[in-house]
Amino acid sequence: MEIRNSERKLPISLENLDLNTNRGPKKKIPISAYLSSSGISAFKSGPPSLVSLCLGVVGRHLEEIIPCLADISVIFPADIKMSIAAIAKRRKLLDDDLIISLADSSWEILDVSGSDVSNSGLAKVAEICKSLRAVDISRCNKITSMGVSELVQHCRSLETLRCGGCPSSESTARRSLSMFKPNLSNVEGETWEELDTTEIGHGGQSLRWLVWPRIDKASLEMLSMECPRIVVNPKPSLLTYSLNEAPREALPDVALDEPFVKDIDPETWVVRGFVQNPTSASLSLNSNELPIAEKFRLAFAERDARLAPKRAKNARQHQRRAERNWMMSSDEAKAMVFASKATRSLHKS
Structure with missing residues (x-):
């Protein structure tokens, strides 16, 4: 949309039109804000x-x-x-x-x-x-x-x-x-009016x-x-x-x-x-009444508890694998492992 002036053309868009003074661009206000239901109701009801x-x-x-x-x-x-x-x-x-x-x-x-x-x-x-x-x-x-x-x-x-x-x-x-x-x-009476x-x-x-x-x-x-x-x-x-x-x-x-x-x-x-x-003794624990953030927290806690045993098993396997890799890395490590096993055998005997 263009507004013609005696000197030049002024391009004016609906996106930056000042709807309060209707005198040209002043502050960019999206027109969608005024066309929304909340904006319309605000204009009508105040x-x-x-x-x-x-x-x-x-x-x-x-x-x-x-x-x-x-x-x-x-x-x-x-x-x-x-x-x-x-x-x-x-x-x-x-x-x-x-x-x-x-x-x-x-x-x-x-x-x-x-x-x-x-x-x-x-x-x-x-x-x-x-x-x-x-x-x-x-x-x-x-x-x-x-x-x-x-x-x-x-x-x-x-x-x-x-x-x-x-x-x-x-x-x-x-x-x-x-x-x-x-x-x-x-009922008594000869007519409806009575x-x-x-x-x-x-x-x-x-x-x-x-x-x-x-x-x-x-x-x-x-x-x-x-x-x-x-x-x-x-x-x-x-x-x-x-x-x-x-x-x-x-x-x-x-x-x-x-x-x-x-x-x-x-x-x-x-x-x-x-x-x-107000007379009930306790608050209902129905999950549908909980805020969405609380629902997410409870779901995370439940998932964390369910996966805890699996995480512990993976940690033990990782530790055994690390020990095995360390033992195979050098002759000195192998000697230390064998010496440790021999010491435990002597203590048992």
């Missing part, structure tokens, strides 16, 4: 905020803070509590005590997917957070239909539920479907979106027949906005709590060498 940096530090040392978290979390804003819960979930530290200590009455979403939260923890959080609109309980082995019942009883505004993902959660989802079906056996929702349901009549990726055919047919208001596994709409368009919380490929950790360094929840469960 540096992380001080709050995000602080949350990153808290997240890296979360297991040390957990014992006193119930006492200090009362001064945190609701969004900060949600961010800490999201970090704890990603660090596999989220359980009943932790989520209860962080629960805030203003929360509208709850993401405990893949955590150790159980029925009692979910029931207590649902009792505190009555305004929940979207809840993700997928891959939770300790949550059963009893926990889902407590959830729908306390949270009458629940619109989106995520479930499934593991055998236990799949079973919980199947057993919970009856809570969302209308019960028309003992019916009270508390009389035809079990408290789960506000549900509109069910995210269950591996829903079985029988459950899907039952929902379509008896609960046509519930949309199962909605897809994002490519058309203009409509009343039936699925909200962000109902899209399966979007983490429910992602907005609360989007500005936090992902290294926060991949800290090496931490104890995932």
Whole structure:
């Protein structure tokens, strides 16, 4: 590319163009640095905020803070509590005590997917957070239909539920479907307008979106027949906005709590060498959790120990060969060897 001047031509390349002043060559900066994903994101989002940096530090040392978290979390804003819960979930530290200590009455979403939260923890959080609109309980082995019942009883505004993902959660989802079906056996009134929702349901009549990726055919047919208001596994709409368009919380490929950790360094929840469960007595010795340098050191030590006997044998052979070569090198050496053998024979006799 050339820039024409009244006096001469100035050759300017993209490799040394000053992108800050746009006034010609100043400092060579590879254009690939600006076209990389990190460079583009830096231009768009800018540096992380001080709050995000602080949350990153808290997240890296979360297991040390957990014992006193119930006492200090009362001064945190609701969004900060949600961010800490999201970090704890990603660090596999989220359980009943932790989520209860962080629960805030203003929360509208709850993401405990893949955590150790159980029925009692979910029931207590649902009792505190009555305004929940979207809840993700997928891959939770300790949550059963009893926990889902407590959830729908306390949270009458629940619109989106995520479930499934593991055998236990799949079973919980199947057993919970009856809570969302209308019960028309003992109702009074001549028209639908006269019916009270508390009389035809079990408290789960506000549900509109069910995210269950591996829903079985029988459950899907039952929902379509008896609960046509519930949309199962909605897809994002490519058309203009409509009343039936699925909200962000109902899209399966979007983490429910992602907005609360989007500005936090992902290294926060991949800290090496931490104890995932603070109550466990010992650190797991799984080699997959070791740093790569430690894996190399252990592999070298194992190989060194395996080859030690062979090295010792080679050393003995080398010594005997050296002695034999020395003995054959001169008559004086031969005489010394024979004299030594004769002396040993005399001592034995």
